[in-house]
Amino acid sequence: MPSAPIIEVAAHAGVCYGVERALSMAHEAAASAPAPVQTLGPLIHNPLVVRELGEAGVGLADTLDEAPAGSVIIRAHGVVPAVIDEARRRGLAVIDATCPYVKRVHKAAERLVDQGYQLIVVGESGHPEVEGIMGHADGRAHVVSTPDDLATLELERRVGVVVQTTQTQAALAAVVSALLTRVDEVRVVNTICSATQERQASAAALAGRADVMVVVGGKNSGNTRRLAEICSARCAATHHIEDASELDAAWFAGAVLIGVTAGASTPAAHIERAVARIRELTGGADDVR
Incomplete structure (x- = not known):
């Protein structure tokens, strides 16, 4: 057996x-x-x-x-x-x-605008956090998620950049690199939350070793969806669930290592329920790290 x-x-x-x-x-x-x-x-x-x-x-x-x-x-x-x-x-x-980390973005946006910079917010257009940031920019901001979004913008000589706290470093770097070819000055305030970076890095490391990855958290959560994307790039058998009831025994057939991660809006109890359900579905896995 x-x-x-x-x-x-x-x-x-x-x-x-x-x-x-x-x-x-x-x-x-x-x-x-x-x-x-x-x-x-x-x-x-x-x-x-x-x-x-x-x-x-x-x-x-x-x-x-x-x-x-x-x-x-x-x-x-x-x-x-x-x-x-x-x-x-x-x-x-x-x-x-x-x-408090979102408030830090608000203050950075206000400061850059006060200093005369045109503001670029790297993030998801329409996301509540981004809308809040825009409200602190005195109407002088644009939201972009990729370098392609810059193509239609009329950029000023001096551009300031802040970033939605749950974005990736790669997304920020790509936009900044594109800006550097078009403007005289780019001032970047990297407002990605350290908790986001930690979760993304540890999820990537685990997904690189796992046979199956389970990402627990709201499907309307930007940071959780990004975790699922990061895991999917390293582990094809990645599944994003909100609740343990969504887990399917067929996902784990033949798996030796099952990885579990969760977004920054997922309480510990939800992770624990998912782990307990995986144990049930896989015959009582007793080696839980």
Whole structure:
């Protein structure tokens, strides 16, 4: 009888400081802030967590109009400054759970614009974090995700660059290299979060050794999707799941090493559930690293 596979969790996986902080603030608000307590947009990009928060008494409002009273929690991704001003004008109690590392991007964007640079934000257009960054740029910013996005832009002589915290170093380097051929000065503030870099590096290392990779986290989470892309490039049998119930025994047939990683918006309990389910599906793997 073949031995059960080894299950190894990446050295860096799951919730980062900013997400853990936001979750803690939300649970504290549910217990003590003026009711009703609602997040303005999903607190983090993880549908399971949003559902769990709802069960804990933290609702979800997509707009301020859906939160006419009580408290609003600003999501970890941040918002444009005008939204917080308007919430306070309406008499709502504002609990700002914006990740401190995202606030660092806001300050960098403001500083570069104040210094006269045209701002380039390397990130996903329409992403809540990017929208918040744009709100701190006084209308002098453009969002790009690849060098191709620069082709239609009328660039100024002096360009400043910030980057969405969950982007890859490769994406930033590619855009900066393209800018250097077109402008006189490029000033880069590398605002990629160290937690993102750690998760990407450890996922890549594990995927390079694994027979199967499981990436746990919200399918609407940019940083989790990037982990899945990184793993897929090194391990063809990569599967991105939100919940342990999605796991399929057929994925693990013949596997010797099963790797597990998770996005920065994935709580430890969700990783543990996935590992436990993999053990069940593979005949009780007992060598879990």
